[in-house]
Structure formats: C-alpha cells, structure tokens
Amino acid sequence: MSKKPSDFSRRDLLKAAAALGTVPFAAACERSSPISSAQASSGDTQGSFNAQVVVVGAGIAGLTAARRLVAAGVDTLVVEACDRVGGRTLNHNVSAAQALPGTVVEVGGQWVGPGQDRVLALIEELGLSTFKTFEDGNYIDYRNGLKTQYGHVFPIDPLNLGLNRLPLTDPVAAAEAALAIETLTSMANQVPLDMPWTAANAAAWDNQTFQSWMDANLVTPGAKSLLQLAIETLFCAEPREVSLLHALLCFHSGGSLEHMISTTGGAQDSRIAGGSQLISLRMAQALGSRVLLRAPVTRIEYNDKGVRVSGDQFSVHAQRTIIALPPTLSGRITYAPPVNGLRDQLTQRFPMGSVIKVQCVYPKPFWRDAGLNGQATSDTGPVKSTFDNSPPDAHVGVIVGFITGSEARTAIMQTREQRMAGVIESFVRYFGEQARTPLEYIERDWASEEYSRGGYLGYLPPGVWLDYGIAMTAPVGRIHWAGSETSDINRGYFDGAVRSGERVAEEVAALL
C-alpha cells in the first residue's frame, strides 16, 4: 500500500502534511445540526429499556458494532449523548446564497484513501460513493516569510531525480526531511501493531517525545519545521507532547507516514459524496429506533450476570455493553464496581488533540484559475495547512484549513470574529487578495465540545504504552471497548473505527 521510501517527495510531504484531516474527529454535539428525522426528539431520552447488548456512542465504531450484531440476530440498543449520530463526523449545509441547496462540507473527519478497506467496503454497502480530492495544479509553501509555488515544474521525472520534490528555496532541508521520513518509516515498521510495547526498542522510544527525536536527529531548521508540521497536522498536538513510540505506531498503523500525509493515492485521496456523516446517518437509519439520542451515559453497573447502563433519565439492562468512545470520554463514566486501576489510569493518560477546522466558501475556486490546487503548507499560523474542499462540480469554491496544537490553544481563547480574521489573513497569504471576502466562514472548535474534548483523536504521551498498553482493549467484566483508538490498523481513521466495531461485535457475539 505504501510507496517505497525512496519515492518520497517533499511535495507529498508539504502538500499533504496538511492533510491529516482524514482522521475522524471526536464526537461532538451540535444542537442545530440536522439529524435523521426518524430520530429527532424534543427532549432527553427517558425510561428503561432492555437489550442483549447496549452500545455507548453512535459514532462509526459504535454503529458498525450495532449493525453487525443486529445482522447476527442480537437485540442491540445504541445510546448516544448528542442529539445526532456521527461522532467525530458532522455535515454542515453551506448557507451561502450562491451555493446550491444541499451543498455540504464536513466540519469533522472527511477523507478516505486506499488501504482503508473496511470503511471503503462499508461505504459501498451503504450505497454511498466517493470522489477524488482535487489536486490538479501547483502547491503553495510559505516559509520564513517567503511564498513558493512548486510542483509540476518539470512535467516528467523518469529517473526519479527528485526534480519535483521541493520548493527550490531550501533543497537541503527537503533532503534531510526525506531521509528522516525514510528512517522513521523503517523504525515504524519495527513496532508491532497489536503490542507496540514489545518492540525491540520500545523502552527507548516510549521514553521520549517526538520532539526529542527531532532534536537529536535533525540538523536543519527547515527539516524540523516540516516534520513539526506533519506531527501537528496528524496528531493535533505538538511534537513535544507525543511519545515517539506512539507516533511510530501510528505511522505503521496508517500505512506509513508518507501515506498518511499524501493526498492522491494516500489517506486524503477521496471524499464521500454528500458528506462523511452519511456513513453514520445511513447506519442509524437502518437501526431505526434502536438508536437513542440525547442519552448521555453517566453510570455503568455490572456483575457476572449483566450490565445496567444509565443516565439521568434512562437506563438500559443488557447482557453486555460496548463502549465506543475515545478513551478519555470513557473515563468520565462512573463504573460500579470500579474498573480495574490499569484501565482507569489508561483513560487518565489518553488526552485528545486540539483542533479547530475552518473553511471559507467563495463564489468560485479562484485559485484553480491561477494554476493552484488549493493546498498550502506553512510555518506561520493560525492555519498552517489547507486543501481545496469545493463540491465535486465546483459551483462554489471552498478552502478548508486546520488550526492545530498550540495554534489551536491560542485560537480557542479568541472570539469567533478574531479567529475569522486570523484565518482569512492566512488564506490571503497563501492565495491572494481574492481570499479576503468569503461568502461564508465555517468553523468547528472540537476542544470546546463537551462530548468530544478535542480531536481528531486521542494521542499518548511518553511511557503510557509501556505501562498501560495491555489495558487498551482488554474487556473488564461485561464491558468491551471499541473506538478508532483501539484499532491496530488505521488507528484514528474512519477505517480504524469500522475495524474496531467489527472486532468488538465478534468479541461480544461469541460470549452471548
């Protein structure tokens, strides 16, 4: 699935370092968001229910598990805290007058790509279709106050001399970054996906942050800045926050670092027609009244006979329960008896990244006329990476950008107006004055969502895999764990969510 390391191109890195939006976003609530009408309800879920299995969380993982179980004839109920399904995916109807009715952009996770077989199969099963992310034209790189346009300078490069690999301003840094990615890839391949703590160098790698590895192994500021951008955009956290072992595991799990940061042929290859939330909406539609919305779970009681999952105004009795939430959110539930200390402390050590996804809608994708593909990478915030996110027919133009890590934490403290000004400043810097007057500004601050607490995914600081790894998926009594963070393959992506849902459904079905 991944290209040979030597095929790595700086262009891939630059343009796609940005990409990372692929990773599904944390569950979030938007009161005003559309939900399937069958499930719309005026108040919180009330009453008591019975089922064989109760699934907590109606994101892709939870719904996949429920869908599988129902197909196997198991009486299953899904409870969801928000008033909508989709978890870390959420469609937004573009409101700009020039946009055709029904024009949708995603404010959560959005991309799929080759190698993500399980989610691609699900998309097909649900009758959904995908289309290619727009990538025709040149890339923008903004660095040290200088804007460079690159890519497609030489139309062909049959000897793979790297003619199109770099903005010509800083070839040394590009070469160093390329080498570093090669090294990281070979390190990542030594990390077992199911038990990363058993890697030969696990102790040394989990002792340190990614930043420390960069400090020890990179010389040029340019290469550091490129890798920093890759980490910020992939994990929504700074390199100083993330364990090196965890980063390596994620690279291995996602195919390769290069695959994860690539658009065409990589993890940002395609988008879902109608918006990625449709995956969850379609599954929920089929499950019908088996999905209870506005049902935040506060307490789970369990013994050797069954479980009782309850919130303020509802309770569900079942034989087993599946918690399909990011680990930090699962740690907010009260368990009686308490879950074992290892599991509990794992949830205390699994923070969500910090991200604000921003988009501007324009009358047309004007950058395309200038020969640009809408992808920019930058060393200057608040937005350090962008993509063309226009609808397939491009009747309006949309640029999507990501504010991540430290930049997000600064932006969180600002007002919407202040953030918008900063975002537009970034877009103008990359695409010119035409970017100054969008028809609509759309933003989503995932860290401020109570049922999300950040995005796109939970990351691990140093030391946690070594000491707590075994608690990641080990069931506790009749409680089973799912969610994209528990998947060996494509951890953190939609595909990981689907795989975790399938894995847990099998695990539970075997025990009923």
Place this chain on the structure above:
Amino acid sequence: MTVSEKADVCIIGAGLGGLGAARRLSEQGKSVIVLEARDRVGGRTKRGSLCGQPVDLGGQWIGPTQTRAVQLCKDLGLEIYSQYAEGKRLLELDGQLHSYQGLIPRISWLALLDTARAMKRINKAAQGIDTSAPWKSVDVLKLDQISAAQWLDRTALTRNGRRLMEILIRAVYTCEPHEVSMLSVLHYISSAGSIEVQASVEDNGAQQWLVRGGAFQMAERLADRLPQACVKLNAAVDSLEQSGSGVRIRHARGEVKASRVIIAVAPQLVAAIHCSPALPAMRMQLQARMPMGSVIKAHVAYERPFWREQGWSGEVASDAGPFGPVFDATPPGSPHGVLVGFFDGGHSRMAAGAPEEMRRQMVVGSLQRYFGEQASSPIGYVDKDWISDPWSRGGYLATTPPGALTACGPALRSPCGRIHWAGSESATRWAGYMDGALESGERAAMEVIEAGT
C-alpha cells in the same frame, strides 16, 4: 426524594483543600455546604487500623517548612513527633543490598558523585521555575518537551547514579520517569524547595514529622469544627449548572444552590462532573492531561521492632521493589513494631486490583529481602490501593506528561465563571502535599471572598 439546599458557597470535595476553604469561609461569615462523594472526609488522607492502633492509609508526614500543616496541627490540638531515623539505612541497587549511616549510601563513589551532581543540577533547574506559573519560566519549552527519563539520559553518567534518581522520582511523584514531563518534576521540586527536602526524613525534610494518632485527624477535626451538618457525605456530584446569578449543583442526595462553587478535587476527577455550560476548552484539556500517579500504601506490624534492635532505622530504598520505599512507622509507646511502605509508579501497577493476600505476600517478600527472615512473620497487615479507589483514581498526586503544562497550565487556577479551583495540584507551595492542599483551599476561599457575590 430530592433535598434542595442553599448556601453562599458550595465546596466539592472534603479533603484538606475543601475543608480548609470551608473553614476560612465560615470564619468570614459565609454559609458553606461541602459535598463529599465518599462516606468519610479526608480525601487522600484516610484512617486505617492495625493491631488496634490507628494508622495513616494516605498522606502521613509533614515537614518543618510546611508551615500551614504545622500551624493547623497546633490549631487543632494535634501533637507532632519525629520520624524514627536512628541507625543504618538500607539501599538495594542492582540486586545488591547496601547499608549505610547518615545520608550517604556506600555505593561506588562515582555513582554517588553522579547522583550528587544530578541532584545539584535538578535543584538548579528548579530554581528557575516560577512556582505560580511554571509555564512562564525561562527555557520552559526545552524542559516541557522532555520526560524526566530523557533528562536523566543526558545527566546521569553511571548506571547506579541513574537508578538512584529513578528511585527518587518514583517515590516522590509516584510515576515512572518516562511518564512525566521534566517541567512537571521541576515545578513540584521548586514548590517544595529542593529535591533533598522532598526525599528526606531529616534536615527539614518532608518526611521529618508525624502526627500522633494519624494525619487523617486533621480533616476529621476540621470537619468537626465546621457548622453543624454542613458536610454532606455520600454526595457525589453529578452536574453543575451555572447561570448569571449562581450555580445549581446536583448530587447523589439532592441539590445545592450557591452563588459560587469551589471544586477541591484532583483535576482528573472533575472530568466526571457534567458542567453546563461546558467548561472552557483549555480547562477540559488540562484535566485530560493531568493523570494521577500510581500508588499502594501498606503498613505491616511485627511483634517487636526487630530492625531497631539490629541497628537499622527501618528506612529502605530499592530499585527492584515491588515494595519500597519503607519507613519505620511504629507509633510512640507501642510495644509492636510497624513498617510502612509503598508500591509506587510501575511497581504498583501489577499489584493494583490484586487480592489483598497476594499483595501481602509481595510486601513480606520484599521485606524479607531487606531485613531477613525475621520479616517473614508479621502479626498484622493493612493496605490501601489508591489506584482502584474510584474517588481518587490514583495518588499521591497528579503529574503532567510532556507538553501539557505549557499547553494548558494557565487553566490550573483560572476561575471558570463562578467555579473556583482548589486541590493540592493547584498550590504554589508544596504542591501535591497536604500543605499544598491547605494553601489551595485558602487561596480559593480568598478568591470567593474577593469576588463578593
């Protein structure tokens, strides 16, 4: 049946932070209600019993420079006595047991020099930390982007020197050096004074004094002196609703309406309380980045304090554990001998949730290695697995992994509307200790008083 009550201030958590705040506020004429999830007060201090004698299952020692804790003991009529420190100490390193007098173990001079050098460096680095705002310190990014293990990689030159430092970090912060940001470690050191003070039973050390009858009495007596019935036990808080004029707190036994709230629990424990409107993003992210340490504390009673008779002080440090460090905790005047010790950091994780009998065997096994056959037949055993306690979720304290303090540190004490923050982690002096809890309670009480309504 829902009971609705009113108070000027509602305090969540009846540990030393919460009770200290309640005391100050009552003195100022404010009405307070303290909500406590457990069936007892004291938080991370707890009463236990061994051979008919009370013992501390949680926070136990105080140091001479912990002026608030010392003063409180005086105010409450509690007597302080010195930790037994006569005789030789034991240090187990790399499979070898060394006994030594005074502060300097008889290991290789190189390792000692190395350790001394590392400690000097660590203290020097800690001096540069602003205890009230560590995220503002000079070079803060450099310190917050590495784990303590990485700092040791660079600083410790000998294997045994490094092991000693690891023992120290595990014992003082209840986590492994690879889990904790160097900035977090330095913050705690600077808030305590120096690493020697944190580690020591003498020379103004944090383990120099004990409270006769148990340190848990501080919380018990504080609670007794508050106005009648203002501490509600078994009252776990479910949700907080803030409006322009006040806060409505729903708990297991009813609800409280107050004009302000002080939350005096560890940051991690706040996550389970549903707040509306939701807490600011920075505060939520901070809470997700302050895991509790891992610790199990055990007391073991013997017919006699046989180690004293053999010229040992009872103090043991070990790199192998799983039980250690160990101290003599024989109550004054008792005919029996008592050793107290810890499973800490990584050593505690395999013992957490295990049946008590299994932990007892692990403890006795370690003690036999340190003190010989005489340690094999204790007459009593009691322990407390703080990791498995749902209202603590670990102990002694919360630390932060790399990057967290610089990312979200300012949210540690910033009030969120009518919510004010206490708890030992939010202290600027002796953070993580009982003394720090008292400081945090006083500071939060002052914030509330200054805010008026």
